[in-house]
Amino acid sequence: MKRKTVLVIGNFDILHPGHIRLLKFAKECGDYLIVAVNNDSNMLIKSRVSELHRLEMVQSLECVDEAFLTELCSNSLIANYQPYAVVKGKEFEEKENPEYKALKTYGGKLIFGSGEFESNSEQYITRTISHGHNFDYKKCQSYATRHQFDYQSINTVFSQFRENRVAVIGEIIVDEYIQGTAVGLSQEDPTIVMTPDRTDTFLGGAAITAGHIKGLGAKNVKLFSVLGKDDKAEYVKSHIKKYNIETVLLDDSSRPTPLKSRYRAGNKTLLRVNQVRQHKISKEIQTDLYHQLQSNIQNFDLLVFSDFNYGLLPQTLVEKIILLCKKNNVRIVADSQTSSQVGDIARYKDMMLVTPTEKEVRVALNNIDDGLPVLAQKLCEKANPTYLVITLAGEGVFIHLPDQNGQWENDMLPAINSNAVDPAGAGDCFLAASSLALCSGATPWQAFYIASIAAACQVDTLGNQPLSFNTLQQRVLESFKL
Known part of the structure; x- marks a missing residue:
């Protein structure tokens, strides 16, 4: 099908x-919008704003x-x-429009319209993501001091990110996001x-976890x-390529x-619909998925379970994968989200x-009774993880490090971003950054420091977008400069 190109011509002296x-x-009105901005020499009244601006x-x-x-003139x-089609403002509808003649030669259209006056025009401006304006690093500094690490030691961890191969x-x-x-x-x-x-559409779930890990510099990432x-599957297959990861789908x-639609007005979510x-x-697909992973297992240093409890990871399959990873010395991390009363992180x-x-x-x-230390x-005792982090949304994270003697050490990092734009995806980003850091030689205290800043960056934007290594490194450096 031929693409419907729409042309708009104007001065755009002050963009209002x-x-x-x-x-x-x-x-x-079409598929592809071209805007021709008149240069200074083509304007009847000289603008105070330069043509480049x-x-x-x-x-x-x-x-x-x-x-x-x-x-050039409009007809050219x-x-x-x-x-x-050529689109002009409603104010031109009763005036003489020379574009008619040029459009008539091949059947083009001249459309008049000014758009919905109620819409919030600011939301259509592409902004350069500038993380960190709402970040509060003060308590991070005391955390780094009591666990005896500095930026140089963190940077050593960063240098090893690119050595990791992750499933x-x-x-x-x-x-x-329907705005x-x-x-x-x-x-x-x-x-x-x-x-x-x-409407803005993003890849979430296991896809964004893989995207974060690759964006943070991992050598190879493969998503299973x-x-x-359906059409959403086609959307996934076409857009996952941007993440530069391998896939078995x-x-x-x-x-x-799975489709999650959030209806938002301003910066508030009014309703979420999960399909x-x-x-x-x-069992046939379980077997196929396991064999695909089994044939690739020697290529991985780390496996991440990104479980949303929608049936993709039945317990028998989880246990087989865990055993496979243990046999091949592949480290494993897990996040198992609970929807209503469905989900059990203890099965990992x-x-x-x-x-x-x-x-x-x-x-x-x-x-529902015990406090966080006892709960952790x-x-x-039930699931035997090496490290446990309980995420507390706007209150930060509670860190629990058990040892083999029934003892433990706890600490807490408060939320670094005091004004989250969109809290969705913070946990995925935390898991991605912390697991990559642990596999790169970080102490758990360093790993969760890095991950807390990564999560703060994630909630600073609307929707899931892979976090870049350069952004994370810059924010971590800032945290030590205060």
Whole structure:
């Protein structure tokens, strides 16, 4: 099918919300939006804003696929690009429009529109991610002091990240963020009414865990998962390539690819809709998945269980994989998320690291009474991890290090980011960074310091995006400079 190119031409002297709404409307009229920005010599009234700055502002908009400076008239541009449509503001509808003649030669359209006035225009600007504005490192410094490490020792750990070969196994989730404007309450019933403005889609679950590990510099990362036979599976297969990881993706027509849709207004989530099916994968697919992993096991130093309890990791398969890793000296870490009352982190035994939430620990132990230190030790007695970190959302993390004599050492790191944009994915990022650090020679205290800063970076952006090594390194360096 031929791509529907849409062309918009203008000065964009001062980029205001009306411009942004018009360009968003133009993008919705086709598949590919081109914006021709008149250069200084092509403007009747001299602008106070340079042509390069005007171009940069247009290029910063997410809805714009291509933008350039031009000295050509509109008809020449139409002749060159032959767009499906030219879009102009509503104010031009009753005026003479020379574009009609050029468009008529091949059947192009002239569309007038100004976009929805209620939409929040700022959300369409692509911002350079600048982590760290809300970070509070003060308590990190006392933590580093009492555990006797500095930036130089952390940097030594960083230098080993690229030596690791990692397998990740678990559910891949497609995360949708439907951003809109809250209109108010319905007149018919007490329901919040919102007008959707845009939808952003991200890869979540095991995919983002693998993406973080690769983004942080691991040598090789291979993702093992099962997808449905649906359009979301195709989305996963096409977008996972950007993460530069290898994949083994099996098909299961009985289970849709998990989809989580979050409806947001401003910076608040109004509703989350989960489209998942939680029955176990068939024994045939379990066998196929195990054999795929078995044939690759000697290529890994670390295996990560990223379990969302949607049936991809039945207990018999988990036990076989653990035994396989032990036989091949592959270290193992696990995160097993609990949805409602489903999930049991304690079934992941003899892990190097587990990182449950407080709720997940209490569900696994059926214990609502004990405090964190006792709770942590009881989980260690049941599951025998080398290290345990209980994540506490906005309160930070509780660290529990048991030993072979029934003793333990505890500590806590508070949340470093005081103003999370989106808390989703913090646990995945913490697990990825801490396990990679432990495999790179970090002490547990160093690993969880690194991971806490990594998680703070993750919640500083909307949606799951792989954290880069350079960003993490820069934030860790900043934490020692205060």
